[in-house]
Amino acid sequence: MSRAERLLQLLQVLRRYRRPVSGQALSDELGVSIRTLYRDIASLQAQGAMIEGEPGIGYVMKPGFMLPPIMLGSEELDALVLGMRWVADRCDKTLSSGALSALAKIAAVLPAELHRELEESSLLVGAPLTRPTHTISPDLLRAAVRAEQKLDITYVNGAGIHSRRIVWPFALVYFDQSRVLMCWCELRADFRNFRSDRILSVEQMEERYPKKRSTLLREWRKFNQVASRTILPESDSIDR
Structure with missing residues (x-):
């Protein structure tokens, strides 16, 4: 690893800590000697990095400091x-x-x-066998997720049965052949997933749902671990 890469890695490690972290802990994580760690911190401070602290106390980087252009492997x-x-x-x-x-x-x-x-990258993406047709704009679904607003949707399941739902959208999952809107469904009082190509109509309601989307996602993950469900475009986790 070059010195420039090591300095960048040190900055990235410091970004993860909100409280002062000891020089020894930093040197152990980076795999360098404590002398090298102190020298690297001094170099970064001299270059304008807002790192506060000193040996024996610990180091912390002030919030808002922007990293320089990233060197990528x-x-x-x-x-x-x-x-x-x-x-x-x-x-x-x-x-x-x-x-x-x-x-x-x-x-x-x-x-x-x-x-x-x-x-000159030779990693290419192959064309999918089929592309899903969406009646509803994905922009609208993403906007509802970001705004944490309820949606009034009309949905048709695989058997052709229509239903109207009030849902709390908290994530949008992308598959090659489909997109899945993850929600809390008021009708079912449970987590439900809806294929976006089967949503026939949608109205973004003014009312925000009562929880944060991050909270819903955590609750879904916990529920998913208990129920051993996976987010599949064709499975029982998709509402029927």
Whole structure:
């Protein structure tokens, strides 16, 4: 590992701590000597990093400090390019445009060598066998999730039975062949998943649901562990 990579890694480690962490703990995590750790911290402070503390007390980085342009390893760069290309190819126009824009911004701040490696990446995304047809805009579903607002939906299940539900959307799951809206369903008083291509109509209600989406997600994960369910586009976890 180069010194530049080590300094960047130190910054990333410090970002995880909200309270002062000892130099020894940092050196152990980074796999360097305590002398090297102290020298690296001094170098970062000299370069403007807002790191407070001293030997024997501990170190903490002030909130709001922005990391310099990230140096990526080959595997990290491959993962980034492949992920962005998957989103650009598989998702709706809004997310596709966002993925390409984000990739362009990252490419703009990479060193010349990494920029060339990004452009010449040979990890490609194959075309799906079929693409789902959505009556409802994914933008509307994502907006409801972000705003933590209830949705009034009309849904048709695999047997062709229609139902009307008031749901609390807290996540949207992307599969190659489908999208699944994860919700708390007021009708069932339980967690339910709805394939977005089977949602016939949707109205975003002004009323916000009474819990945070992060709370619902935690509760779903806990319930999922007990019930041994998985988020599959064709399973009993999808509402029928």
